[in-house]
Amino acid sequence: MAGTASPGLVWVLIEHRGGWPPNGFDGLELDAGTKALLSSAAWTAGARILLVRRPGPRPRHGPKRWAVLRYESSGAYQQLWGTWEREEDLAGIVTALASPGDPGLPPVVLICAHGRHDPCCAVRGRPVGRALSERWPELVWECSHVGGDRFAANVVVAPDGVYYGGLDAGSSVATIEAHLAGRIHAEYLRGYTDLSPLQQAAVAALLERFGPAGRHDYQVTETIREGGSWRIHITGKPPHPANIDVELQVRRSAPYQLTCLAPSTGSVMVYEPTSITSDERLQRNSESSD
Structure with a gap:
């Protein structure tokens, strides 16, 4: 979702x-x-x-x-x-x-x-x-x-x-x-209406990895296409990680019955997170590149 x-x-x-x-x-x-x-x-x-x-x-x-x-x-x-x-x-x-x-x-x-x-x-x-x-x-x-x-x-x-x-x-x-109560969980989340589908999927991946968070605890700051994948950079408020990169692949689903009234099957875009890199690893990568 x-x-x-x-x-x-x-x-x-x-x-x-x-x-x-x-x-x-x-x-x-x-x-x-x-x-x-x-x-x-x-x-x-x-x-x-x-x-x-x-x-x-x-x-x-x-x-x-x-x-x-x-x-x-x-x-x-x-x-x-x-x-x-x-x-x-x-x-x-x-x-x-x-x-x-x-x-x-x-x-x-x-x-x-x-x-x-x-x-x-x-x-x-x-x-x-x-x-x-x-x-x-x-x-x-x-x-x-x-x-x-x-x-x-x-x-x-x-x-x-x-x-x-x-x-x-x-x-x-x-x-x-x-x-x-200010705790949005990933399990039933479809997304936030101010974000693009890719960004929505990235935030949902963070909530699944790091646990529930408030509506404004994470902020998307950059969305970059890298070859066949996307990288979404997100900043978090304490106690959440301060800097996170989420990489996603985009694919089209196999055809299936999308709604009860759909006259035929159809396919949709699926946004699959492939990696989540948070503060500590980002720091190590920065130091190694220096």
């Missing part, structure tokens, strides 16, 4: 309690002008629009919520929230996309449960949504398609920008509990 998180720094969440069209927001029967306004603002901001709803029984009436979540590399994530009842109320999202958000709010936990996009997401995602919402009812939402149906159940923590996959009810609670 490492290296498969979809890129993105800004998310727009729109609560929609009814059924979701296969193509999510684009398929909603909204006023054409409102939809065009939102789509244009989201495109300008580089934002992804997701439909959301609470797991389990939901009220049929009453105001619904929207949010703009923004990732900041400094760690000062920003959020703006509002409500809507009439379609024109969604114009508040346009203003929010151009405004600074509120820092310090807890993250949002999104579980893909978009069954009309791919049934695997609903079958595997909804039990995860129920389990997580029992533990963190205010943080958890089901959401529309986030990419990587083959990894259902998929969970995205935003605006942290962290993708997890292959979860079930039990593993999801343990994974999110660790995440909220």
Whole structure:
């Protein structure tokens, strides 16, 4: 799974309690002008629009919520929230996309449960949504398609920008509990949305080698192609290694059934770490070259 998180720094969440069209927001029967306004603002901001709803029984009436979540590399994530009842109320999202958000709010936990996009997401995602919402009812939402149906159940923590996959009810609670405590594990990690696939895979390899770490404990500083492989240089905060090089090979997988609805088999890129060199060895190599 490492290296498969979809890129993105800004998310727009729109609560929609009814059924979701296969193509999510684009398929909603909204006023054409409102939809065009939102789509244009989201495109300008580089934002992804997701439909959301609470797991389990939901009220049929009453105001619904929207949010703009923004990732900041400094760690000062920003959020703006509002409500809507009439379609024109969604114009508040346009203003929010151009405004600074509120820092310090807890993250949002999104579980893909978009069954009309791919049934695997609903079958595997909804039990995860129920389990997580029992533990963190205010943080958890089901959401529309986030990419990587083959990894259902998929969970995205935003605006942290962290993708997890292959979860079930039990593993999801343990994974999110660790995440909220500042310990991201490699086992179910798909990647960080501010990094390229190669960089995501390199960070996942470090977490597997050296143990869990916080979202900003490692920073990618250099990505170099060397012949048929790649070298990713990463710096770490104490108590993690200060300097690490991860070498990776890139290959294409054998064809297989990628999603429940896929009409035929397909192949994907796989990022395989071949070596991890940390501080002590890097120092020895530098001294020998001198």
